[in-house]
Amino acid sequence: MKINISNATFSSIVGIGEKVKKAELESGEKYLALNRGVNAVVDINLSEIVKQIDFNSKEFQVYAPTRGFNNLRDSIINEYFQSKKEKLKNISITPGGMPALDLVIQLVDAKRVFFPKLYWGSYSKIATIRGKKYLFYNDLSNFDNLSEDDLVFICDPNNPTGIKMDDHYLFESIKEITKKGATVLFDSPYRKIFYDDDFFDKLSEIDNVIIVESFSKWIGLSGLRVGFIYSNNDIFNSELNIRLLYEFNGISSASQIVVDKIISTKEGKLAHTEFRKETINNIQQNIDFLKRNSLLVENIYENRLPIGIFAVINRDEDFLFRNRIGAVGMDKFCYSDKDIYSKYSRVSVSVKNSIFTEYLGKIL
Ligand SMILES: Cc1ncc(COP(=O)(O)O)c(C=O)c1O
Structure with a gap:
C-alpha cells in the first residue's frame, strides 16, 4: 500500500x-x-436540557441538512448576530472548530497564511497537511504588502497566552487588513466565555471576514463536536456546502439539538x-x-x-x-x-x- x-x-x-x-x-x-x-x-449542568429532547423523533434519528438544522442556525442568529434573519444564509454548522479551520484553509485560495507569533500549534499542522505556506505576525498593525493572496488568522483571547486585545484596536485592525483584500479568519472560541456583546455581529458586517466558532469552550461541550462558519461570501458558502456534504454528510443531529436547546431555551x-x-x-x-x-x-x-x-x-x-x-x-x-x-x-x-x-x- x-x-x-x-x-x-x-x-x-x-x-x-x-x-x-x-x-x-x-x-x-x-x-x-x-x-x-x-x-x-x-x-x-444539562439535567433540564435532557428532559426536553425527544429521542424518538425523526429529527433526532435521521440525517440533518448539510448546512445544519435551521432551528440551530436561527438560534445562532439570535445569540451572535442580533437576530438579523438575513444573515441566516451565511451560517453553516460544522463538527467543531478544527474541521472548520481545515475547510477554510482549503477553500480560500491564499498563497500565504499568517498566524500570530505565539499560536495554537494545530494551525500550522493543518496548513502543512494542506500544503499551504505559512508565516507569522507580531501584531495586527505590522503587515506589509497584504493582498487578496493572504489569509490572516486571529485568535483573541489568544491560545496560548490568554491575552485579550482591545476590542476597538482589534476591530479597526481587521477593517484595515480586509481593506487590502486579505481575508481574516477570526477563530476565537474562548471569547464568549467572557463576553456577551455584539462583537460577532459587527465583525460579520466586514467583507472578507470569515468567522469560525465552536461550542467546545464557552458552553463546555467539546465532546459534542459542534461549531459553525460564518461568511458573507456567496461563492465561499456554496463551495462550503459541497464540501460539508462530501466530508461529513450532515453534522450529528443529536449534538445540534443539544446545543440548540442550550443557547435558545430559558433552562x-x-x-x-x-x-x-x-x-x-x-x-x-x-x-x-x-x-x-x-x-x-x-x-x-x-x-x-x-x-x-x-x-x-x-x-x-x-x-x-x-x-x-x-x-x-x-x-x-x-x-x-x-x-x-x-x-x-x-x-x-x-x-x-x-x-x-x-x-x-x-x-x-
Ligand atoms: C484556538 C482554537 N481554535 C479552535 C479550537 C477547536 O476546537 P474544537 O475543534 O473543539 O471546536 C481550539 C481547541 O482547542 C482552539 O484552542
Whole structure:
C-alpha cells in the first residue's frame, strides 16, 4: 500500500495528556492536567436540557441538512448576530472548530497564511497537511504588502497566552487588513466565555471576514463536536456546502439539538450562565495567584494580564511534570526562538482555584 505522507507531526498537547495518564496509572498519584484546552472548573449542568429532547423523533434519528438544522442556525442568529434573519444564509454548522479551520484553509485560495507569533500549534499542522505556506505576525498593525493572496488568522483571547486585545484596536485592525483584500479568519472560541456583546455581529458586517466558532469552550461541550462558519461570501458558502456534504454528510443531529436547546431555551441559558460564572470566577482567582507569585512570564505580559483560559508561566514543562502538573512547553506554540520559549509553559487556568493553588503552591 502506498500512503500519502502529510509531514505534519502528532499534537504534543494530546501527547502530554497521554503521558500524564500513564504516569498517574504507574505511580498511583494524582496529577493536575493543566495541559488541556478545556474548561475544567465545573461541568455544565444539562439535567433540564435532557428532559426536553425527544429521542424518538425523526429529527433526532435521521440525517440533518448539510448546512445544519435551521432551528440551530436561527438560534445562532439570535445569540451572535442580533437576530438579523438575513444573515441566516451565511451560517453553516460544522463538527467543531478544527474541521472548520481545515475547510477554510482549503477553500480560500491564499498563497500565504499568517498566524500570530505565539499560536495554537494545530494551525500550522493543518496548513502543512494542506500544503499551504505559512508565516507569522507580531501584531495586527505590522503587515506589509497584504493582498487578496493572504489569509490572516486571529485568535483573541489568544491560545496560548490568554491575552485579550482591545476590542476597538482589534476591530479597526481587521477593517484595515480586509481593506487590502486579505481575508481574516477570526477563530476565537474562548471569547464568549467572557463576553456577551455584539462583537460577532459587527465583525460579520466586514467583507472578507470569515468567522469560525465552536461550542467546545464557552458552553463546555467539546465532546459534542459542534461549531459553525460564518461568511458573507456567496461563492465561499456554496463551495462550503459541497464540501460539508462530501466530508461529513450532515453534522450529528443529536449534538445540534443539544446545543440548540442550550443557547435558545430559558433552562439552557441559565445552565450556560451558571457554568460561565463559576468558570470565570475561578479563572480570575488563578490568574491573581500567578501574578502574586511572580509566575507570569514578564516579557510576554509586560504590564498586561491574561484573561484566560490560558496563561504562560516561567517554569518549564519537565519541571512542572516532576511536580505532577501537566503543562505544555511554550516551544510547541512558536516557530522561532524555541530555546528561549522552552523555559516557559502554557497552563490552563480554567480549573478549581483550591486545586490550582494546592499544586502550584508546591513549586514556589
Ligand atoms: C484556538 C482554537 N481554535 C479552535 C479550537 C477547536 O476546537 P474544537 O475543534 O473543539 O471546536 C481550539 C481547541 O482547542 C482552539 O484552542
